[in-house]
Amino acid sequence: MPTFSFTIDAECPASWARAGTIQTPHGTISTPIFMPVGTQASVKSVSPEELREAGAQIILANTYHLMLRPGSRLIAEFGGLHNFMHWDGPILTDSGGFQVFSLGHLRKLSEEGAAFKSHLDGSAHMLTPESVMRIESELGADIILPLDICASYPCSHEAAQEAMEMTHRWAERALVAKEQYRPEQTLFGIVQGAFEPELRRQSACYIGNLPFPGLSIGGLSVGEPKAEMWELLSAVTPELPRDKPRHLLGVGSPEDLVMGVSLGMDMFDCVLPTRVARHGCLFTRQGRVNIKASRFSAQHGPVEEGCDCYTCRNYSAAYVHHLARAEEQLYYRLGSIHNIRFMLRLASEIRASILAGTFPEFRDTFLAQYVPTSEKVREDQREKWKAARSRLS
RNA sequence: GUGACCGUAGCUCAAUCGGCAGAGCUCUGGAUUGUGGCUCCAGCGGUUGUGGGUUCAAGCCCCAUCGGUCACC
Numbered sequence: 001m002p003t004f005s006f007t008i009d010a011e012c013p014a015s016w017a018r019a020g021t022i023q024t025p026h027g028t029i030s031t032p033i034f035m036p037v038g039t040q041a042s043v044k045s046v047s048p049e050e051l052r053e054a055g056a057q058i059i060l061a062n063t064y065h066l067m068l069r070p071g072s073r074l075i076a077e078f079g080g081l082h083n084f085m086h087w088d089g090p091i092l093t094d095s096g097g098f099q100v101f102s103l104g105h106l107r108k109l110s111e112e113g114a115a116f117k118s119h120l121d122g123s124a125h126m127l128t129p130e131s132v133m134r135i136e137s138e139l140g141a142d143i144i145l146p147l148d149i150c151a152s153y154p155c156s157h158e159a160a161q162e163a164m165e166m167t168h169r170w171a172e173r174a175l176v177a178k179e180q181y182r183p184e185q186t187l188f189g190i191v192q193g194a195f196e197p198e199l200r201r202q203s204a205c206y207i208g209n210l211p212f213p214g215l216s217i218g219g220l221s222v223g224e225p226k227a228e229m230w231e232l233l234s235a236v237t238p239e240l241p242r243d244k245p246r247h248l249l250g251v252g253s254p255e256d257l258v259m260g261v262s263l264g265m266d267m268f269d270c271v272l273p274t275r276v277a278r279h280g281c282l283f284t285r286q287g288r289v290n291i292k293a294s295r296f297s298a299q300h301g302p303v304e305e306g307c308d309c310y311t312c313r314n315y316s317a318a319y320v321h322h323l324a325r326a327e328e329q330l331y332y333r334l335g336s337i338h339n340i341r342f343m344l345r346l347a348s349e350i351r352a353s354i355l356a357g358t359f360p361e362f363r364d365t366f367l368a369q370y371v372p373t374s375e376k377v378r379e380d381q382r383e384k385w386k387a388a389r390s391r392l393s
Numbered sequence: 394g395u396g397a398c399c400g401u402a403g404c405u406c407a408a409u410c411g412g413c414a415g416a417g418c419u420c421u422g423g424a425u426u427g428u429g430g431c432u433c434c435a436g437c438g439g440u441u442g443u444g445g446g447u448u449c450a451a452g453c454c455c456c457a458u459c460g461g462u463c464a465c466c
Contacts, residue, residue, distance in 0.1 A: 037427080037428065038428095039427095039428050039429095039430095040428085040430095044428080044430065045430090060427075062427080062428080065428085065429085092427095094427045095427085096427095097427075098427040098428095099427090099429090101427090102427090102428090102429085103429075119429050120429085145427080148427095150427080190427095216427080218427070219427090220426090220427095221426045221427090222426085222427095247427090248427095249427040250426055250427035251426060251427085252426055253426065256426075269426095269427060270426050270427080270428095271425090271426065271427085271428045272425070272426045272428095273426095274428080275425065275426085275428060275430090275432095276424090276425060276426095278430075278431075279424085279425070279431080279432075281423095281424085281425080290422075290423080293421085293422075294420085294421075327431065332430090332431095373423075373424085
């Protein structure tokens with residue numbers, strides 16, 4: 001019995017979309033899948049039981065954060081992350097590569113690795129491809145990621161190439177280092193290449209040809225325009241081996257999920273659904289809504305008509321609105337549960353449409369119906385501008 | 394009853410020698426993409442208690458009046 005396998009259940013002839021099944025030591029995952037993010041061994045405000053009920057199949061945790069607090073050795077003493085956090089399903093740990101990027105002012109990069117000052121107490125730490133393998137083995141996730149370098153946007157060609165090549169060298173070091181740790185863990189490779197399609201292609205080929213059982217696409221959605229992100233992803237997908245699962249790191253929104261599947265991605269993780277939920281933004285099939293908006297103050301129905309999440313089944317929009325405005329702890333839970341369930345139901349509907357051979361129709365219908373608020377805002381601004389101009393003339 | 398102090402945005406308060414009335418919160422919207430856990434951006438909102446006066450100019454100075462707080466009788 002292999003500890004990790006990926007099988008393709010169906011492919012969509014009109015796009016890169018496919019549906020698959022991933023086997024891990026802690027259970028199987030049906031793809032495409034959205035993975036809720038629990039950086040500090042907790043999906044903020046949501047319990048493992050609630051995650052299960054929302055349909056979560058696999059969750060993320062973060063090496064950098066857990067290494068600093070409570071420490072990977074302590075987690076190992078408790079039997080690894082699964083036992084420590086009482087989640088018995090699959091877990092993926094991110095390497096801390098993104099923190100190398102997002103906490104840039106606290107770090108120094110070298111061939112050896114990334115020297116850090118802790119954001120918690122200023123203490124000095126060194127992340128290397130080798131130490132990350134050791135820490136992730138102590139955390140004990142099913143899928144682990146190697147240390148990589150995420151270029152910031154925009155980025156010069158030289159810096160982009162340098163970051164990519166260092167990521168490649170670090171990937172090979174990680175493969176070697178992993179040999180001495182737990183064989184039941186699966187190490188994914190990370191494709192980089194910044195914002196140049198040619199570098200992305202090179203990275204996809206290079207990482208795709210190394211003996212990684214799965215691939216993560218890193219360094220996207222860090223400030224570049226959406227259209228650019230999709231273009232970069234379209235450059236990557238054709239170069240990737242068909243038989244390995246593809247994980248689009250740190251993406252995305254509901255519309256990103258649909259688009260990403262269409263471009264051949266199988267796994268998605270993102271803090272967006274839980275983060276925006278905490279600030280009052282909830283997903284519906286029509287687009288995002290701000291539950292704090294006064295129009296919900298007396299709404300008897302649920303946040304989203306027809307939604308099967310715990311929140312929508314049991315509470316009125318008016319109550320959720322009230323909790324959000326009052327900044328009650330329960331709101332964070334109810335809001336997060338709704339958005340997580342939204343993403344997971346969307347993923348499972350995408351999967352069903354791929355299996356049924358109707359994914360292109362599903363995608364087009366969804367995108368026609370779902371209006372990202374940013375577009376609404378642009379529309380509003382256009383209207384205001386039109387009105388202002390007509391007043392002048 | 395006497396005296397002192399105070400009345401500025403819905404709330405809490407700024408405004409130098411008299412010189413374009415301002416913040417925070419609330420409210421109305423928006424943002425957030427491998428999470429540094431209540432963040433960020435924008436907007437609405439004013440007859441400065443009221444009535445007079447002085448002045449080129451008054452939230453500010455003077456008079457009256459209403460309201461509040463405190464102290465004393």
